[in-house]
Amino acid sequence: MVAEHPTKLARPEVEKLVREVLTQRLRGQIAPPPSIERHAAFPHRPGGPPHPLVVNVSARHMHVRPAELEVLFGPGAKLTKLKDLYQQGEFASEQLVTVIGPRQRIIPNVRILGPTRDYSQIELSYTDGIYLGIDLPLRISGNHEDTPGATVMGPKGAITLHKGVIRAERHVHMSTEDMAYYGVKDGDYMKLRVEGPCGVTFDRVKVRYHPKVVLEVHIDTDEGNACDLDSATNLELFK
Amino acid sequence: MVAEHPTKLARPEVEKLVREVLTQRLRGQIAPPPSIERHAAFPHRPGGPPHPLVVNVSARHMHVRPAELEVLFGPGAKLTKLKDLYQQGEFASEQLVTVIGPRQRIIPNVRILGPTRDYSQIELSYTDGIYLGIDLPLRISGNHEDTPGATVMGPKGAITLHKGVIRAERHVHMSTEDMAYYGVKDGDYMKLRVEGPCGVTFDRVKVRYHPKVVLEVHIDTDEGNACDLDSATNLELFK
Numbered sequence: 499m500v501a502e503h504p505t506k507l508a509r510p511e512v513e514k515l516v517r518e519v520l521t522q523r524l525r526g527q528i529a530p531p532p533s534i535e536r537h538a539a540f541p542h543r544p545g546g547p548p549h550p551l552v553v554n555v556s557a558r559h560m561h562v563r564p565a566e567l568e569v570l571f572g573p574g575a576k577l578t579k580l581k582d583l584y585q586q587g588e589f590a591s592e593q594l595v596t597v598i599g600p601r602q603r604i605i606p607n608v609r610i611l612g613p614t615r616d617y618s619q620i621e622l623s624y625t626d627g628i629y630l631g632i633d634l635p636l637r638i639s640g641n642h643e644d645t646p647g648a649t650v651m652g653p654k655g656a657i658t659l660h661k662g663v664i665r666a667e668r669h670v671h672m673s674t675e676d677m678a679y680y681g682v683k684d685g686d687y688m689k690l691r692v693e694g695p696c697g698v699t700f701d702r703v704k705v706r707y708h709p710k711v712v713l714e715v716h717i718d719t720d721e722g723n724a725c726d727l728d729s730a731t732n733l734e735l736f737k
Numbered sequence: 738m739v740a741e742h743p744t745k746l747a748r749p750e751v752e753k754l755v756r757e758v759l760t761q762r763l764r765g766q767i768a769p770p771p772s773i774e775r776h777a778a779f780p781h782r783p784g785g786p787p788h789p790l791v792v793n794v795s796a797r798h799m800h801v802r803p804a805e806l807e808v809l810f811g812p813g814a815k816l817t818k819l820k821d822l823y824q825q826g827e828f829a830s831e832q833l834v835t836v837i838g839p840r841q842r843i844i845p846n847v848r849i850l851g852p853t854r855d856y857s858q859i860e861l862s863y864t865d866g867i868y869l870g871i872d873l874p875l876r877i878s879g880n881h882e883d884t885p886g887a888t889v890m891g892p893k894g895a896i897t898l899h900k901g902v903i904r905a906e907r908h909v910h911m912s913t914e915d916m917a918y919y920g921v922k923d924g925d926y927m928k929l930r931v932e933g934p935c936g937v938t939f940d941r942v943k944v945r946y947h948p949k950v951v952l953e954v955h956i957d958t959d960e961g962n963a964c965d966l967d968s969a970t971n972l973e974l975f976k
Contacts, residue, residue: 532867624962625864628771636934636965668935693940695875696907698963701936723863724937724963726875 531594531607532557532719537584538692538727548675549713551733553690554584555722556666558626560595560610560650561619561639567610570595570652577612584714585671587613597622598649599630619662620648623720627665637664638704666718669704670735671711682737683707690715693732698725703735771796771958776823777931777966787914788952790972792929793823794961795905797865799834799849799889800858800878806849809834809891816851823953824910826852836861837888838869847889858901859887862959866904876903877943905957908943909974910950921976922946929954932971937964942974 539552567575570593577591593610597620605626617640627634635645647659670688677683684707690700703715715735717727778791806814809832816830832849836859844865856879866873874884886898909927916922923946929939942954954974956966 623864624965625862625958628962695941697940699938699940700963701932701938702934719864720959720962723867723959724939726863 531609538730538733547679547713547735549673551713551715551735552584553692553715553717553727553730553733555719555727556621556716557719558597558605558608558620558622559590560597560608560621561615561617562610563616563618564614566618566650566657567593567614569655569657570650572654575654577610577614579612580609583611585711589613593652596651597630598651599632600648601631603630605630617642617662618657618659619664620650620659621664621666621718623718624665625720632663634663634665636667638667638669638706639664666716667704668700668702668715668717668721669706670713670715671706671708672713673709673711674707676713677705677707680735680737686737689736690717691732691734691736692725692727692730693734694726694730696724696726696729700725777969777972786918786952786974788912790952790954790974791823792931792954792956792966792969792972794958794966795860795955796958797836797844797847797859797861798829799836799847799860800854800856801849802855802857803853805857805889805896806832806853808894808896809889811893814893816849816853818851819848822850824950828852832891835890836869837890838871839887840870842869844869856881856901857896857898858903859889859898860903860905860957862957863904864959871902873902873904875906877906877908877945878903905955906943907939907941907954907956907960908945909952909954910945910947911952912946912948912950915952916944916946919974919976925976928975929956930971930973930975931964931966931969932973933965933969935963935965935968939964 537554539550577593579589580592581590583589589612591610591612594607595610596604596606597608598604622634624634632646637645642661645661646663647661648663649656649658682688682705684705686705688703688705690703692698700721776793778789816832818828819831820829822828828851830849830851833846834849835843835845836847837843858878861873863873871885871887876884881900884900885902886900887902888895888897921927921944923944925944927942927944929942931937939960
C-alpha cells in the first residue's frame with residue numbers, strides 16, 4: 499500500500515479502538531479545561547501607547563457571588579488561586595464547575611475566575627451555546643438584562659441561575675492614559691486588526707474604562723480561533 | 738428570595754440532576770451533528786454581481802474516496818443524500834463517522850459530504866483541533882502537504898488517515914463571470930465584511946475558480962460564530 503493511501507485497520511485493531519473509546523466514555527474521561535487565556539502582544543513602540551497592546555482570548559468561565567460559591571463547594575468555601583491573570587488582582591481559580599444546558603447537555607470543567615463578585619455570570623462562546631442549546635445574548639459583563647440562565651453543578655451542590663449566561667461583547671480595558679492616547683472614551687467602539695494567515699479585523703471592540711487597569715483586549719475562543727491569534731504577525735487597535 | 742438571586746436547589750433536585758447527567762453520560766447520549774451549512778445572503782442589487790453574494794458556514798465534515806467509504810460502511814456502500822448543498826451536485830450525506838484524535842478524544846457525528854472524491858479529507862475548526870489535540874494546518878481543500886491524519890470509525894470499520902486533516906482556508910467559489918465582475922483571478926485574496934452586532938472583516942478570502950460554480954463564500958464555524966453570521970445586517974466582498 500503506497501504512502502498516499504490510508505491504512506486499513508485489521509479487525510483486532512478496530513476492536514481495540516472501539517473498546518478504548520467505549521471505556522473512555524464509560525469512565526467519563528473528559529477534556530481538561532481549556533487554558534483560560536491565550537496571549538498575543540507586540541513590543542512597545544517609540545511614541546506608541548502608554549501600555550503595550552495585549553490581546554487575550556478568554557476561554558469559557560464563570561464568575562460567582564460568595565453565596566453561590568458556598569452552595570457549589572460547601573460552607574465556607576473560598577476561591578483558591580491557580581494562576582494570576584493579566585489584570586492585577588484577577589486570577590484563574592482552581593475551582594471547576596459543570597454547566598448544564600436546557601437540553602441536559604453538559605460542559606464540564608468550566609473554571610471560576612476570581613475574586614468573587616457581586617453577581618454570578620457564565621461567559622460562553624457561541625460554539626458552546628449552540629452545543630448546549632442556549633441562545634446566548636451579547637452583553638458586557640454584568641449586564642444581565644434579558645439573559646438566560648443555566649444549572650451549575652459543583653462538588654457539593656448545584657444552583658440554577660435564572661440569568662447571567664452571556665457571550666461577552668469583545669472589549670478593551672483602558673485606563674485614563676490609554677483613552678487619552680487613543681482619543682476615545684468609556685463605551686466607545688474601536689476596531690482591532692489582527693494580521694496573519696487568518697487575518698481578521700474585529701469591529702465593535704467596546705472601550706471599558708477603569709482607573710486601575712492596563713490596556714488589554716479581550717476576545718472569546720471563537721474570535722481567537724477565527725483569527726488564529728497564536729500566529730498573528732501584527733496587532734493594531736484603532737478608531 | 739428576590740428575583741436577582743439564583744435558586745438554591747434542594748438536595749433531592751441535586752440528586753436528580755446528578756443522576757440524569759450520569760445516566761446520559763453512561764448511555765453515551767451525544768450531540769447530534771451540527772447542521773452542515775448556515776446561510777446568509779443579501780438580495781441582488783441592480784448593477785451588482787452576476788450571482789447574489791451568499792456566505793455559508795461549513796460545519797466540520799469529511800470527504801471520502803469510495804475505497805475508504807467501503808471500509809467504514811461495508812462493501813458496496815454508497816453515500817445517500819440527506820440534503821442538497823448550495824453548489825449543484827454537492828450534498829450532505831446521511832453517513833456519519835467518529836473522528837478519533839491522537840489523545841483518544843473523539844468527535845462523533847461528523848457528516849460525510851458527497852459525492853465521493855479522489856482523496857479523503859477531514860475539515861475541522863481550530864476549536865475542534867484544540868479539543869482533539871490536532872494542530873490543524875490551514876489548507877485549501879485537496880492540498881495535503883504536511884497535514885496530519887486521524888483515525889476515523891464508521892459502523893463497519895475504521896481507517897487511519899495519514900494525512901488530510903485540515904482547517905479549510907476561507908475561500909470564495911467563483912465562475913468566470915463572478916471573477917470578471919470583481920476583477921480578480923483564481924488564487925487571489927479578497928476581503929469579506931460582515932456587518933452586524935459582532936461585525937468582522939475577514940482578510941485572505943481565497944478565490945477558487947470553477948466554471949460551473951455560483952458565487953459562494955465558505956467560512957468555518959469559528960469564523961461564523963465570531964461574526965455571528967446569523968445576525969449579519971450586511972455583507973460585502975471586495976479586493
